[in-house]
Amino acid sequence: MPIKIPDNLPAKEILNRENIFTMDESVAYQQDIRPLRIALLNLMPTKETTETQLLRLIGNTPLQVEFVLLHPKTHQSKNTSAEHLATFYKTFEDIEHEKLDGMIITGAPVEQMDFEDVHYWEELQKIMDWSKTNVTSTLHICWAAQAGLYHHFGVKKYPLEEKLFGVFPHTVGIANTKLLRGFDEMFFVPQSRHTEVRREDIELHPELEILSESEDAGVYIAATKNGRHIYVTGHSEYDCHTLKWEYDRDINKGLSVAVPKNYYPNNDPTRTPCITWRAHANLLFSNWLNYYVYQETPYDFMI
Numbered sequence: 001m002p003i004k005i006p007d008n009l010p011a012k013e014i015l016n017r018e019n020i021f022t023m024d025e026s027v028a029y030q031q032d033i034r035p036l037r038i039a040l041l042n043l044m045p046t047k048e049t050t051e052t053q054l055l056r057l058i059g060n061t062p063l064q065v066e067f068v069l070l071h072p073k074t075h076q077s078k079n080t081s082a083e084h085l086a087t088f089y090k091t092f093e094d095i096e097h098e099k100l101d102g103m104i105i106t107g108a109p110v111e112q113m114d115f116e117d118v119h120y121w122e123e124l125q126k127i128m129d130w131s132k133t134n135v136t137s138t139l140h141i142c143w144a145a146q147a148g149l150y151h152h153f154g155v156k157k158y159p160l161e162e163k164l165f166g167v168f169p170h171t172v173g174i175a176n177t178k179l180l181r182g183f184d185e186m187f188f189v190p191q192s193r194h195t196e197v198r199r200e201d202i203e204l205h206p207e208l209e210i211l212s213e214s215e216d217a218g219v220y221i222a223a224t225k226n227g228r229h230i231y232v233t234g235h236s237e238y239d240c241h242t243l244k245w246e247y248d249r250d251i252n253k254g255l256s257v258a259v260p261k262n263y264y265p266n267n268d269p270t271r272t273p274c275i276t277w278r279a280h281a282n283l284l285f286s287n288w289l290n291y292y293v294y295q296e297t298p299y300d301f302m303i
């Protein structure tokens, strides 16, 4: 939340230089509050797990949030029951005449396919185009970040020689950026993917900036300079045991997969992993909700 301070307090200038958000008394008197409307376009097969992970992070705010669950109509889900979708989910057609304060588009296990081979690619492109005018800020996670960068900017994804799998140190790329307010200079993020986007391709687009990256994992967060589209390649929303679940799943299938790096104590998969990214995950989502959604969205957006 912004700090409301007297109009002429000297600290105001110092904080403004650090991009700390302050608000004059005169502006504060005019500020109205209403619940935020945030949609989760859930592309994951494990929909119930992802709902829980993201609600946990979105719920960490004093703001009231109305959560709208969306699934792609043009894909028949194998792993989530039709009953769950019918009870709790809507499709894009149900909301396309509305406005949203924020939208999160999740990852999906389709990164090794061409975008055009994904069943819901056309539908997703339509939703991403619509988001430019109907959503104040859209956060794209993992495959959705690759899909958004490709659709909006033509940025390609490239296969990695081996799966990027583990918990890696990341750094803040641009000082005082509001999305990373309060972050330590180095922080940890889980990564679990077979493909990457590259800095040099993103740099060709002056509308984009790279907010965070990692020596091991490459670009972590890119965003449009106006904050309306945010692309996050890692999985800060993952629970402590999600990487273990993915690792055990692949081992049980007989796949050759390396132990996730920097995750188990002494990299020993018989030991219980320890979470090292929760604080930054909470900050990332509360900064997004505050600075990119709540402070930017018009009060009468939905009228």
Ligand SMILES: CC(=O)SCCNC(=O)CCNC(=O)[C@H](O)C(C)(C)COP(=O)(O)OP(=O)(O)OC[C@H]1O[C@@H](n2cnc3c(N)ncnc32)[C@H](O)[C@@H]1OP(=O)(O)O
Residues within 6 Å of the ligand: 043, 044, 045, 046, 075, 076, 077, 078, 079, 080, 106, 107, 108, 109, 110, 111, 117, 118, 119, 120, 141, 142, 143, 144, 192, 193, 194, 249
């Ligand atoms: C890079 C990132 O974004 S990481 C995020 C993705 N991570 C995850 O999904 C982790 C959890 N997922 C999993 O562990 C596995 O996908 C499982 C265990 C749920 C299922 O795996 P499998 O049995 O091997 O494959 P299955 O044939 O059921 O298809 C898996 C999913 O791939 C996706 N998929 C596969 N082909 C297509 C396609 N052509 N178009 C769209 N989606 C597709 C679907 O999401 C499908 O699940 P769904 O129908 O429930 O939505």
Ligand SMILES: N[C@@H](CCO)C(=O)O
Residues within 6 Å of the ligand: 108, 109, 110, 111, 192, 193, 194, 246
């Ligand atoms: N995080 C994913 C990568 C596949 O897209 C998994 O391991 O299931």
